[in-house]
Amino acid sequence: MRPREIRVVERLQPAPDCVELVCEFPEDEGPQSGQFYMLSVGDGRDTYLPRPFSFYRVFSPRRLSFLFRVVGPGTRFLAGLRPRDRLQAMGPLGRGFPLPDGPERAVLVAGGVGVPPLWSLARSLLGLGCEVTALLGARTRSAVLGRPELEALGIQVLTATDDGSMGHRGPVTELLGGIEADGLYACGPEGMLRAVRDIAAARPLPRTYLALEAAMACGYGICLGCAVERAQPDPALGAYGTYARVCREGPVFRWDEVRI
Amino acid sequence: MTVDTQISIGNLRCKNPVWVAAGTFLYGREYGRRLPLEELGAICTKGTSLEPWDGVQGIRIAETPAGMLNAIGLQNWGIDAYLERNVAWLREQNATIVVNIVGKTVDEYAAVAAKLSPRDADAIEVNISCPNVSEGGVFFGTDLRMTEKVVDAVRKATSLPVIVKLAPNTHGLAEFAKAAEAYGADALSVANCIPGMAIDIRRRKAVMGTPAGSGGLSGPAVKPIILKMVWDVTAAVRIPVIGVGGVVSWQDAVEYLMAGASAVQVGSALFRNPNAPWDVAQGLEQFMRDEGVSSIGELIGAARP
Numbered sequence: 001m002r003p004r005e006i007r008v009v010e011r012l013q014p015a016p017d018c019v020e021l022v023c024e025f026p027e028d029e030g031p032q033s034g035q036f037y038m039l040s041v042g043d044g045r046d047t048y049l050p051r052p053f054s055f056y057r058v059f060s061p062r063r064l065s066f067l068f069r070v071v072g073p074g075t076r077f078l079a080g081l082r083p084r085d086r087l088q089a090m091g092p093l094g095r096g097f098p099l100p101d102g103p104e105r106a107v108l109v110a111g112g113v114g115v116p117p118l119w120s121l122a123r124s125l126l127g128l129g130c131e132v133t134a135l136l137g138a139r140t141r142s143a144v145l146g147r148p149e150l151e152a153l154g155i156q157v158l159t160a161t162d163d164g165s166m167g168h169r170g171p172v173t174e175l176l177g178g179i180e181a182d183g184l185y186a187c188g189p190e191g192m193l194r195a196v197r198d199i200a201a202a203r204p205l206p207r208t209y210l211a212l213e214a215a216m217a218c219g220y221g222i223c224l225g226c227a228v229e230r231a232q233p234d235p236a237l238g239a240y241g242t243y244a245r246v247c248r249e250g251p252v253f254r255w256d257e258v259r260i
Numbered sequence: 261m262t263v264d265t266q267i268s269i270g271n272l273r274c275k276n277p278v279w280v281a282a283g284t285f286l287y288g289r290e291y292g293r294r295l296p297l298e299e300l301g302a303i304c305t306k307g308t309s310l311e312p313w314d315g316v317q318g319i320r321i322a323e324t325p326a327g328m329l330n331a332i333g334l335q336n337w338g339i340d341a342y343l344e345r346n347v348a349w350l351r352e353q354n355a356t357i358v359v360n361i362v363g364k365t366v367d368e369y370a371a372v373a374a375k376l377s378p379r380d381a382d383a384i385e386v387n388i389s390c391p392n393v394s395e396g397g398v399f400f401g402t403d404l405r406m407t408e409k410v411v412d413a414v415r416k417a418t419s420l421p422v423i424v425k426l427a428p429n430t431h432g433l434a435e436f437a438k439a440a441e442a443y444g445a446d447a448l449s450v451a452n453c454i455p456g457m458a459i460d461i462r463r464r465k466a467v468m469g470t471p472a473g474s475g476g477l478s479g480p481a482v483k484p485i486i487l488k489m490v491w492d493v494t495a496a497v498r499i500p501v502i503g504v505g506g507v508v509s510w511q512d513a514v515e516y517l518m519a520g521a522s523a524v525q526v527g528s529a530l531f532r533n534p535n536a537p538w539d540v541a542q543g544l545e546q547f548m549r550d551e552g553v554s555s556i557g558e559l560i561g562a563a564r565p
Contacts, residue, residue, distance in 0.1 A: 001291055001534050044532050045508075048479045049323045074323075090534075215321040217328060218531035221290035224332045225321030242314045243335065248290070 001220065003040060003050070003088035008081045009063065014149075015142055018113065019079045020056060020067045023089070028061035032096030033121035034187075034211050034252040038219040039066065040088035041074040049217050050090065051075070052247070054187075056116035057149060058123075067145065069113045093219050094251050097121050097185055097209050103129035104182035104207070109196055111137040111172055111188025115146035117211050117252075121185055122153050133158065133179060137172025137192065141165035171195060184255075187211035193260055200255040208255040214246040221248035229259040263548040264555045265541075267301065267522050269500050270421035270446030272383045274301035274356055274523065277556060278513060278541040281504050281527035282307050282360035282385060282425070283332065287346040288353065291534065298354035300537050301523055305342065305350075307362040307387050310371050312338040316392060318469020322458045327479025327506070328528055329456055331392045331468040334362050339372050347380045358423065360385040361414070364395040366406075370413040376420060384420050386410060386445075389427035389452035391476040398452070401427030401436070408439050415444035423502065425449035426493070428482075433489055434496035447500040449525065450490050453478045478528040480506045487519055494520030494561065508536070510543025517556070518563035 010022035031037075038050035051074045056067040070079045081087065097117070100106070106125045108118040115136065125132045132155040138144040139162045150157050158175050159167030168175055172188075173195040184205055186196040193210045200208035214226035227243035228250065234241025244250065244258060265276035275298065282304035288295050297303060315335025322329045337345075342359070350357050359381040363369035373384055388410055390397035400406040407424075415422055424440040426433065428451035437448055453476025458467040466473025486505025494501050503516030504525040516524045529536040553559060 001293075003533060040532070045480055046326050047323065048327050048528075048532065049321075050532050215319060217321045217330070217528065218534075220534065222284065222286045223321065223330070223528075223531050224286075224315065224335050225330060227315060227317075227320060227335070229317070 001090065003038070003090040005086050006089045008083050008085045008087070011082060014067070014145055018067065018069050018145060020065050021078065021081060022059060022063060022065040025062045025064065025089070029064060029092065030061070031055055031064070031092035033124055034096030034117045035092035035094050036219070036251060037066070037089045037091030038093065039078065041077040047073050047077060050088070050219065052216055052219050054117040054211070055092070056119055058120055067113065067116045090219065094247055095249065097211070097252050099124055099128060100130065100183055100207065103131070105180055106130045106132045106183045106185065107176065107179055107181040108132065108134040109172060109176070109184065109186040109188065109192070110134065110146065111192040112143070113145060114186070114188030114211070115150075117187050118185060119146060119149060122150060122155055126153060126155065135160065135172050135175045137161070137188065139163065173199065181205060182207060184208040190260060197255045197260065209252050210255055210260070211252045212246050212250050212258070212260070216247050219247045221245055231256055231259055261549050261552070261554070263545055263553065265545060265548070267556055269383065269423065269502070269522065272302070272356070272421045275299070276301045276541050276544070277517065277523035278537050278544065279358070279502065279523055279525040280304060280530065280537050281525035282387065284527045284530045287350060289346070289349060295353050296538070297350070300356075300541060302356040302358045302382065303350070304358045304360045304385050304525060305346070306336050307334045307360045307390060308336050308339050308342050308372060309334065309362045310339060310368045312336065312341065316469045319467055320469060322467045322475065324456070324458060324477065325481060327477055327481035329458055329468060329475035329477055330453065331470045331475035333392045333470065334390055334397070339375050343375065343380055357381050358383045358385050360387050360425070362387045362390060362397065366409050366413045369410050370417040373414045373417040376418065378420060381420055383423055384414065384418055385423040385425050385449060386414050387425045387452070389425050391429070391453055391455040391474065392470055398427050398429070401452070402430050404435060404439055407436050408443050411440050411443040411445055421446040423447045423449055425504070426451050428452060428454045428486060428489060433493060437493045437497045441497045441499050445499060447502060447522070448493060448497065449502045449504050450493050451486055451505060452476065454482050454485065478506065480508055482506045483512060487515060490516060490521050491519045507540065510540045510547060513540050513544050514547055514559065517559040518561070520561040520564055522560055
């Protein structure tokens, strides 16, 4: 486990404040959907810690992309990278989405910049013969991410915006009301994940999986910084496994595994 | 040119002066493979208490300029879990093991120390300086009388070398260093994270999840501060001092050694590079070759007048 140097080959700007960096890896990569990489930002001095990012699109075994919104010094650095620039990446890390044993009706729910882990998942589910629908939510039309990229896979995409400027007006989870699903896969803000969890509990829909986000320092399990409370203490740890690590036991959890 | 990097801390002999700091490595099992721990001076385990501790609920990590705040709160699985699950593994990796111990009372520190035989640990590091717990931790390390009591109790509970990890946020650090020495410490780790905080200006509240809203600052930002503490403490005591604070590169390690430290601990640098301590150890050895330094002793205190 060592950070490896990767190279930016293309820089796309799918929304005014969002950037997709297509990167070339030194070896063939085969990450699971939902797994992530720790990306270095700058020289690691002023911006001391690497940042966790799910990979987004897969163009070839060595070519993956990362999609992010510019929110702070780390993402500002990444947004400033241009083709041929190099950065360090460590991964793939964590536990991704479990795939169904066979064809199912799969619904993907993304809020804000939550779409990255769902793009490759959609592709894998299609490969298994699943019927895949993606629901994308955002504040406003220009912030809806991933729609053309998901539509290019040939799946149905529905959108919801807070201001009604694209698709349904209201939370993206309201779109779930009219949709039959065997599996539900979600990534987005905490409020959205809670709403998905509540729907999973109410239907019930046991095959519901949530990709969590957390501040973390290491990404490989040693800092204990990304703790999330387990719904049930880990039996292997007796009464004391109160917390799971988002980076290690996650970032994907079944809806009833954690308290969010 | 062969260089001699071996150091001694009390009866503890280490292959080189590059250690891993407590809480930044757990027990190394997350690497998922054999680790060449024999190439490092020692590894300090995660802070270990008598009973398991849950740690802090809420935000535990925040990046700050040239560093980071942590508020883990010493989440650990307790000394019995250490003995059952991790000793054998660490021995298989040929690690020199320093078990970092924590407690809420003096008796708890002593009880953890008493459970460690020479099979389980090569030395004990007494953490009286964690800034993120509401009992024990830094409340012992910032009170001179309590520092004496804890060190005395641990000293009487074990025959292993005792290293006391001092708190950076005291007035008169030298007095604490001398007190630890007087009560039988074999060495001092200088220091722990520096209490600090960050505010989320949108939510108008402290970022970190501790009740006090604070965390411990580590990383390059603290290095000049801790380096001076090492310089000062080295002048105040005769026992070896271990520099802990913002060691990211081998150059940082050389600075600490030249300030008077007998060893350094690589801490949060591990979060950004799992190979950091090995890289530091290799860089240090290369520096010795480049400079024609045959023994590490020549570097220790080399910058002192």
